[in-house]
Amino acid sequence: MNETIKNILSHRSIRRFKDEPIPQETIETLVQCAQAASTSSYQQVYSIIGVEEQSLKDKLAELAGDQSYVAQNGYFFVFCLDYHRHQLMAEMTGGNVDATVQSKEGFMVGMIDVALASQNLAVAAESLGLGIVYIGGIRNNLREVSELLRCPDHVVPLFGMAVGFPDASPGLKPRLPQEAVFHKNQYKDDEKALPVLKEFEMKTAEYYKERTGGARDEGWATQMARTMAQPKRTYMKEFIESKGLDKQ
Amino acid sequence: MNETIKNILSHRSIRRFKDEPIPQETIETLVQCAQAASTSSYQQVYSIIGVEEQSLKDKLAELAGDQSYVAQNGYFFVFCLDYHRHQLMAEMTGGNVDATVQSKEGFMVGMIDVALASQNLAVAAESLGLGIVYIGGIRNNLREVSELLRCPDHVVPLFGMAVGFPDASPGLKPRLPQEAVFHKNQYKDDEKALPVLKEFEMKTAEYYKERTGGARDEGWATQMARTMAQPKRTYMKEFIESKGLDKQ
Numbered sequence: 142m143n144e145t146i147k148n149i150l151s152h153r154s155i156r157r158f159k160d161e162p163i164p165q166e167t168i169e170t171l172v173q174c175a176q177a178a179s180t181s182s183y184q185q186v187y188s189i190i191g192v193e194e195q196s197l198k199d200k201l202a203e204l205a206g207d208q209s210y211v212a213q214n215g216y217f218f219v220f221c222l223d224y225h226r227h228q229l230m231a232e233m234t235g236g237n238v239d240a241t242v243q244s245k246e247g248f249m250v251g252m253i254d255v256a257l258a259s260q261n262l263a264v265a266a267e268s269l270g271l272g273i274v275y276i277g278g279i280r281n282n283l284r285e286v287s288e289l290l291r292c293p294d295h296v297v298p299l300f301g302m303a304v305g306f307p308d309a310s311p312g313l314k315p316r317l318p319q320e321a322v323f324h325k326n327q328y329k330d331d332e333k334a335l336p337v338l339k340e341f342e343m344k345t346a347e348y349y350k351e352r353t354g355g356a357r358d359e360g361w362a363t364q365m366a367r368t369m370a371q372p373k374r375t376y377m378k379e380f381i382e383s384k385g386l387d388k389q
Numbered sequence: 390m391n392e393t394i395k396n397i398l399s400h401r402s403i404r405r406f407k408d409e410p411i412p413q414e415t416i417e418t419l420v421q422c423a424q425a426a427s428t429s430s431y432q433q434v435y436s437i438i439g440v441e442e443q444s445l446k447d448k449l450a451e452l453a454g455d456q457s458y459v460a461q462n463g464y465f466f467v468f469c470l471d472y473h474r475h476q477l478m479a480e481m482t483g484g485n486v487d488a489t490v491q492s493k494e495g496f497m498v499g500m501i502d503v504a505l506a507s508q509n510l511a512v513a514a515e516s517l518g519l520g521i522v523y524i525g526g527i528r529n530n531l532r533e534v535s536e537l538l539r540c541p542d543h544v545v546p547l548f549g550m551a552v553g554f555p556d557a558s559p560g561l562k563p564r565l566p567q568e569a570v571f572h573k574n575q576y577k578d579d580e581k582a583l584p585v586l587k588e589f590e591m592k593t594a595e596y597y598k599e600r601t602g603g604a605r606d607e608g609w610a611t612q613m614a615r616t617m618a619q620p621k622r623t624y625m626k627e628f629i630e631s632k633g634l635d636k637q
Contacts, residue, residue, distance in 0.1 A: 142418070145393040145516035149422045149509050170390070172571050174397045176564040178508060179523045182616060183609070185565050190572045197574055221576075226569070227613050229579060230586060236614025245626040245635075246528065252497060253547065256504030257511075257523075260426060261397050264512050268393035275427045275505075280494065291575040299501065316424040317433050321474070323420045324438045326445055327539040328469075331477060338478060361431070365475050366484025368430060378493040378637060387493075389626060 148268050153313055155272025156210045158305030163215040167269065171304070174265035175258040186251040187258050188223040190290055190298070191216065197289065201301065204285050205278030215271065215305030219279065219286075220259045222251035224295040224386070240389075242295055248387035255299050266304050276301035280374050287384075294385045315348055317341055317361070338362065396516050401561055403520025404458045406553030411463040415517065419552070422513035423506040434499040435506050436471040438538055438546070439464065445537065449549065452533050453526030463519065463553030467527065467534075468507045470499035472543040472634070488637075490543055496635035503547050514552050524549035528622050535632075542633045563596055565589055565609070586610065 142150075172189055180186070192198055195212070201219075202211035211217065224242040231238040241247045263273045279286045279301045286298050321337045342360035350358040359367070381387045390398075420437055428434070440446055443460070449467075450459035459465065472490040479486040489495045511521045527534045527549045534546050569585045590608035598606040607615070629635045 143392070143516050145396055146418065146422060146513050148393055149513055150425050152425045152427070154427060169567065170394065172567055174394060176567065176570065177398050177400045179400070179402060179511070179521075181523070181525050183562070184613065184617075185570065188570050188572060188576065190574070190576065192574055194574050223570075226565075226582070226586065227617060229582070230590075230610035231614045231617070233583075233587075234611050234614045236618055238614060238617040240620040241617040244620045244623065245629060246620065246622040249500060249528075249547070249625065250525070252500040253504045256501045257508045260505045260508035261512065263427070263505075264509065265394050265397055268391050273427075275429070277429050277498070280497075289575075293576065296576060299497070314431070317474075319417065319420055319424065322424065322433065322436050322471075324436060326438070326440055326442050327537075328436065328438065328541065328544060334474070334477070335481075338474065339481075342478075362478035363482050365432065366479045366482045366486060369432075369475060369479070369486040369489040370484060372488040372492045372494065372637075374494040375492065375637075377497070381493060389620075389623075 145268065149264060151313070152267060153311050154274040155305070155307045155309055156274055157309040158210065158214045158272065158303065159308045160213070161215060161306045163271065163304060168216060171262045171265050175262040178257040178261040180254050180257070181250045184227070184250065184254065186223060186254040188221045188296065190219040190221065192219060200289055201279065201286065204282040204289070205276055205301065206281050208276065208278055210274060210303050211276055211301065214303040218262070218302045218304065219290060219298045220255050220300055220302065221292060222255050222297045222299055224251065225293050228295055243385060243388045245387055245389065248381070252299065259300070259302060263302065271304050272307035273302055273304050276303060280377070283380055297381065297384050297386065315345060393516065397512060399561070400515060401559050402522040403553070403555045403557055404522055405557040406458065406462045406520065406551065407556045408461070409463060409554050411519065411552060416464060419510045419513050423510040426505040426509040428502050428505070429498045432475070432498065432502065434470060434472060434502040436469045436544065438467040438469065440467060448537055449527065449534065452530040452537070453524055453549065454529050456524065456526055458522060458551050459524055459526070459549065462551040466510070466550045466552065467538060467546045468503050468548055468550065469540060470503050470545045470547055472499065473541050476543055491633060491636045493635055493637065496629070500547065507548070507550060511550065519552050520555035521550055521552050524551060528625070531628055545629065545632050545634065563593060
């Protein structure tokens with residue numbers, strides 16, 4: 142097992158950082174790593190906002206649901222789906238890319254492009270001994286986040302990422318068994334999947350029981366059924382369309 | 390610069406592989422790396438299908454637009470957004486996750502989860518000296534791909550990835566300048582972005598001119614305006630909704 146794979150397999154989200162900024166040179170390297178990721182048809186449908194001003198970070202932390210590590214970290218990135226650049230370039234060259242930008246397929250391409258770039262950045266950061274945590278919480282109030290960061294039409298902040306020198310050392314969180322998520326040739330039948338998932342239910346119940354000293358013993362399936370019972374961020378469809386995306 | 394970062398920065402898509410399969414043990418490690426990625430609220434909204442049967446790979450290559458490297462490689466993965474598992478678990482525990490699964494936010498979470506996992510796999514593969522190429526082309530005929538791989542409701546194949554021992558050594562493809570995609574604190578004004586993008590237009594025109602011996606000298610913006618003039622895969626919205634996803 143090489144260093145890269147060791148590094149990938151030891152990922153855990155870090156939610157407490159030392160009060161120590163990350164050098165600008167490192168930030169540049171991390172963004173360079175993000176940009177090195179594959180991108181659909183060379184489109185590069187992303188922008189990355191490096192939020193450095195403490196007042197902006199504080200405001201983001203509040204909008205993300207009072208998550209302290211959004212304000213207190215070595216650096217804070219916001220990853221955006223971005224077709225504004227393509228609109229600008231189409232204008233410049235006398236073209237029209239509206240139908241692509243507004244399409245479901247275009248939206249999917251953008252989502253994927255952004256996430257590939259961000260994960261490169263995450264792996265690169267962790268290889269340098271930094272810790273990271275993805276912040277989906279910025280989608281709690283995306284209209285406000287988008288205004289705060291002055292994102293124009295066709296630009297949607299998808300998630301944040303806090304990066305920094307770790308000041309915590311949480312254990313690895315167990316993942317679904319490989320058998321449950323990995324299928325050979327074709328998607329496997331439920332009869333094959335169910336025993337594996339039931340075993341995982343017991344394993345995760347045990348995991349939480351140990352970590353909480355018995356206060357919590359909810360398995361993965363029970364947790365999912367509970368946390369997914371109510372849909373989240375139900376304004377999202379309207380908001381995304383208001384940005385001129387994912388309309389047809 | 391450490392090995393991981395060197396590896397990430399030297400990424401290029403490989404489209405010709407040696408006729409040499411990847412050992413199953415390596416495949417297991419790669420899938421393990423995929424699963425180690427961050428996942429929104431522990432949901433793990435993905436399945437990975439390892440397509441090993443040559444007849445299936447041939448059929449996929451055809452559906453992806455006759456791309457030979459989909460059929461000829463060391464291994465072929467298909468990455469799927471997967472809420473079927475959550476539906477199954479909700480049934481088991483007497484819960485109901487329909488509204489979450491059907492939501493725009495749920496769809497976005499799934500897209501991001503899948504892409505984070507796939508990029509971990511890509512980086513891990515490249516760290517082992519393997520080459521990779523993402524295959525968005527499977528979305529050319531997603532209904533047929535989904536049937537071929539027997540994906541149930543709430544499971545959508547998003548993209549494929551061919552992996553293998555490289556039999557080609559293409560150059561690095563220039564990315565947008567960091568200034569163009571990286572913003573400090575807030576999204577930058579067009580006046581600041583435009584000169585950078587114009588410079589990139591000349592640089593990429595030069596890049597293509599050199600690579601094609603003068604046959605092609607289209608810059609990035611011109612290429613985008615041309616390839617994005619017509620929307621692609623316009624059936625996508627209907628298809629995704631037919632899978633029970635992204636409806637509200």
